[in-house]
Amino acid sequence: MRTPLLCSHCKRQITGRYFKDYWGNSYHVEHLNKVPTCNYCGRLISRELTKGGTTYSDGRRICMLCHKSAVEDRVKGKLLLKTVHHKLENLGIEILPFRPEFYLIDRSRLKSLAGSSEKQGFARFQRETVNGIIRNFTMDIYILKGLPESSFITACAHELMHIWFYSRNLTDLSPQLEEGSCQFTAYLILKDMISPEASYRIHQLMEDKSPIYGKGFQKVFKMAESKGVKYWLNYVQNHKRIL
Ligand SMILES: [Zn+2]
Ligand SMILES: [Zn+2]
Ligand SMILES: [Zn+2]
Incomplete structure (x- = not known):
């Protein structure tokens, strides 16, 4: 029986x-x-x-x-953000200089900053250019308060990749290529974490069917898995869209 x-x-x-x-x-x-x-x-x-x-x-x-793992404290959040930044550096995604202002915010504040576009975080970037060359920049990173650690890390990786794009003056990529790349960056961090929660976040990335974030991720994932992370990073600096 x-x-x-x-x-x-x-x-x-x-x-x-x-x-x-x-x-x-x-x-x-x-x-x-x-x-x-x-x-x-x-x-x-x-x-x-x-x-x-x-x-x-x-x-x-x-x-x-x-x-249990919710990030509700700004000091803890900033420490995790720095850890994610360090891991990205090791992958060849460098943001220099890295001096972010960091804030934990609630959903209404996030909505007023980002509209409905970003779900868990938002990044703002300002630069000073001299003859078209970036001389200095400042960045503000906002992440929803109280996210469990694996979601917080996902959001940090995503927003840091947006900053990487801005810092290289790559501001006119198609939303699918840009958001898909930011999601893929989160995937790269999550896949090294080896925890049930990280596996669940990866499952969510993979199962996302939305046209920009979901489809974008799937296209970037396919490219980087077959041709490598270096190829993808080179691709986004030389192309505006992904087919
Ligand atoms: Zn029941
Ligand atoms: Zn839960
Ligand atoms: Zn985004």
């Missing part, structure tokens, strides 16, 4: 239709509209499964498994 399938939320047996999340938990379909889902891992928030959860003042829901 097969062991009965139990619902990870209510622990009762499942006989009819059910829903399975990325982590292998199965749930009765009827919970889906009633029980809040964690914005960061997709689990249903419950005492048993996620040790509960919390709602941020801007409405985001986060379970306690994700909240």
